[in-house]
Amino acid sequence: MTDTCSSSFSRRALLRAFAATAVTAAPTYSMAAGFLRGSGDIRRLKMYNGRTGEKIEMIYWIDGQYVADAVQEVNHFMRDWRNGKVKQIDTRTLDIMAASWNLLRVDEPFTLISGYRSPETNAMLRANSSGVASNSLHLQGQAADLQLRSRSVSQIASAAASCRAGGVGRYSGSNFVHMDCGRVRSWGS
Template identity: 85%
Template sequence: MAAGFLRGGGDIRRLKMYNGRTGEKLDMIYWIDGQYLGDAIREVNHFMRDWRNGQVKQIDTRTLDIMTASHNLLHADEPYTLISGYRSPQTNAMLRSNSSGVARNSLHLQGMAADLQLRSRSVNQIAQAAAACRAGGVGRYSGSNFVHMDCGNVRSWGR
């Protein structure tokens, strides 16, 4: 199912990301002419794994579409820096014990969320692009310089 909010997406959807934790880079076309590409999605799943323990989970393609649409709306050439993709229950529990900003039932646990940043764009710019998709949750974490995007209910928080 192609998300109608991917304005200007054309017939190709592409994700560009960098993972500062692992040093890995991803520049991947994951959707062509209405079809998600299985091999590409598997590579994205691996890239967005829980880097602390290597656990991989299927990333919801709706989240990938929101990320791509936001990136397109920003007219950004640089890749996203992935702060957090999938989180295992163990990692989420550890993060919760160290921070009040980590949800017990985080959508990261279900592969439905990503925390991202772009050096060339502010948290507010990225969050406005994500919110313009009207397709999920958008959290501004200005103090930590990242934006949370998920494919859950439409809502926003932070500043």
């Protein structure tokens, strides 16, 4: 057990060192992965979950490789908070989120409104709202609903749409943006 904790700490220390020396840039490419090129060969997520109070800040990709332990932590962080069910989050969605965050040039974390949704949760939400799709990409771990205090829905949606890598929904009345790795499309106001 001591060896596991020690190696985990060493890995985190290494990742923090990479993060401390990384230079973040936002070149103009047409896909989310393109926006992430030139960002110090790392990809980072910084989020806060208002439902659980949890925070996450981590590098999930280094030098062309996803960091398996980091991706697993993101999966748990983005779980269905209503019942605790966890699903593998599509790394393409993580890339869109990271690219959008970089383009917005903020330091504050995204606030996660919704990540993975279990079928039970999606059915409950559908019964109470007309804006929930029966085949939502949240069910597949391919979508996230996010907000930032310092940026408007329009600004966040514009950053996500500029990636041209998936769906972007503006929910101005509820103050969040939907990002997914499905087909390129947009909706809302």
